[in-house]
Amino acid sequence: MVPNPVIHPGSGEEPPGLYLHIPFCKSRCAYCSFNSYACQSPPAAYLAALASQIRHWAGQQWCRERTFATLFIGGGTPTIYDGSELADLVRLCLTSFTFAEDAEITVEANPNTVSEQALSALRRAGINRLSLGVQAFSDRLLAGLGRSHTVAEVCTAIGAARRAGFTNINLDMMYGLPGQSAPDWQDSLDQALAHAPEHLACYELTIEEGTPFARLVDKGELVLPDEEEALAMAERTHAFLAQAGLQRYEISNYAVLGRECRHNLNYWRNGAYLGLGAGAVSCLSGFRFSTVAEPEVFVGLVEAGELPLAEGECLPLAARFRESVVMGLRMLQGVSFDRLQRQFGLTPPGYYGKMLEDLQQQGLVAVGKDSLRLTETGLPVANQVLARLV
Ligand code: SF4
Incomplete structure (x- = not known):
């Protein structure tokens, strides 16, 4: 490992981030528009293809010349794979690319896909930040969203993560949900804070085209809080979380001082990043390109020795x-x-x-x-x- 240079020499660029996409979930949430596919048993061939891409890109000059500041394994639900499989993937990244000594290494997880044993394996492999998809501390609201976990599973997962040694935990939360009142949202925030997370991401539910929620809205069968109510929830959030020591540093993100998500800060600063895996996007010194979205196509192209690219552009x-x-x-x-x-x-x-x-x-x-x-x-x-x- 080499020390982290503040600015990459000669380019004006700051150290880049590396993103790996795992496009599988146990089931699909009713509002989801991410590149994810429901499956109970994720294919080993996908991880093999991802590993092959890691080796390929680590050998490219652009990557060899840089020290990466962050690694983010997102999805989908990365922890749908076994802890040992994911730990191998992390180790491969850390030995193939050069990372800063203090690199932020995050894995996203859903509460019903983690055990203390798996989390310990991830922690030992070098993951130092856990981002849990919680959304709400209400079984009624979770069921309404089509989430596959319960509040009890959230609490168990956070406890397991703390025992496994995670001292940097983000909870993803959502407001403006169907059937959610301002007191419901306040209750979710109260319960979230009871776990003393270092970071909270609080997004308003948006209805994306092509999702089951969009179809229900079109048929008039989904009632969402009105604009005023949603705004009141948002405004309450800022003040309440500030009192609890979580400072708002981005429109939807709050953190204890020093625990801001460095990987996302790099995106918001329009920094360089390499994204590997189905549907992942990369931006290397102004050249942006995306990978094919379908996992089977991605695996097929990698196995055939081709680059699994979808499209690219050089931004003026x-x-x-x-x-x-x-x-x-x-x-x-x-x-x-x-x-x-x-x-x-x-x-x-x-x-x-x-x-x-x-x-x-x-x-x-x-x-x-x-x-x-x-x-x-x-x-x-x-x-x-x-x-x-x-
Ligand atoms: S867990 Fe996340 S990625 Fe998976 S279906 Fe739900 S919202 Fe989409």
């Missing part, structure tokens, strides 16, 4: 700059002019001119000496503000 500098501004404004600290200047030779006041002045006059953004951020007024309408800067 100005487009990358705008993207960096839009994604960076998701973070409460906003975007740094110095960082943008180093990467693109551009700053928001110079690039957007009058449009930015208008947003500032409307009180939606704050333009400082070296940074641009959304204001308290701008944050609740972030999507509308960001759409003007795309």
Whole structure:
């Protein structure tokens, strides 16, 4: 292992992240639009293909020249595979790529797919952050979402993770659920905090096209909290979690100081990342490409010795700059002019001119000496503000 350079020499780039995608879940949740497929017994051939891709990419010059700062194994449900299989995958990554000594290594898990033994194996392999898909501390609401676990399983999983030595745990939570009231959400937050998580991600349920929930909404058979109620839940969240020591650092993410998710911070800063596995996306120094989404096609192409790529594009500098501004404004600290200047030779006041002045006059953004951020007024309408800067 080599020390983590703050800036990659000569490129203005910060150390990249590595993402591995496991596209299988025990069953499909009714709101899910992720690249995931229901299966009880995930195929060994998929892990073999992923391992082959890890070896391939670790040998490429772009990767050999870099020290990776984070590894994130996401899904799907990565822990649908045995702890020992996942531990082997992590070890392969850590020995194939160069990682910083203090690299953040995360695995996503669903509460009914982890045992203390599996979590201990993952911890020993080097995983130091666990992200659990909880969503709600109510069996009624979990059943309504089509989640495959119960609240009791959530509590058991968190206890097992603590005993296995995890000191950095994220709980994914959702509000604005069908049949959820503001007191229900408050109850879920109370129960989440009782486990003293280091990180909480609190997303509002969004209805995505093609999901079972979208069909129910179309038929008028799914009643969601109205906009005002959902906004009240969101506003309550910020104040309540701040009192509990979890600072909001991104529109939907809260952390104890120093436990912000470094892997996601790299995305929001529009940093470089390599994504391996079905449907994964990579962005290497402005060249973005995606992998084929279907696991069988992915495995077939890798076994045939071909690169399993779907499409790629080389983003023009100005487009990358705008993207960096839009994604960076998701973070409460906003975007740094110095960082943008180093990467693109551009700053928001110079690039957007009058449009930015208008947003500032409307009180939606704050333009400082070296940074641009959304204001308290701008944050609740972030999507509308960001759409003007795309
Ligand atoms: S667990 Fe996550 S990825 Fe799997 S079906 Fe549910 S929402 Fe989708």
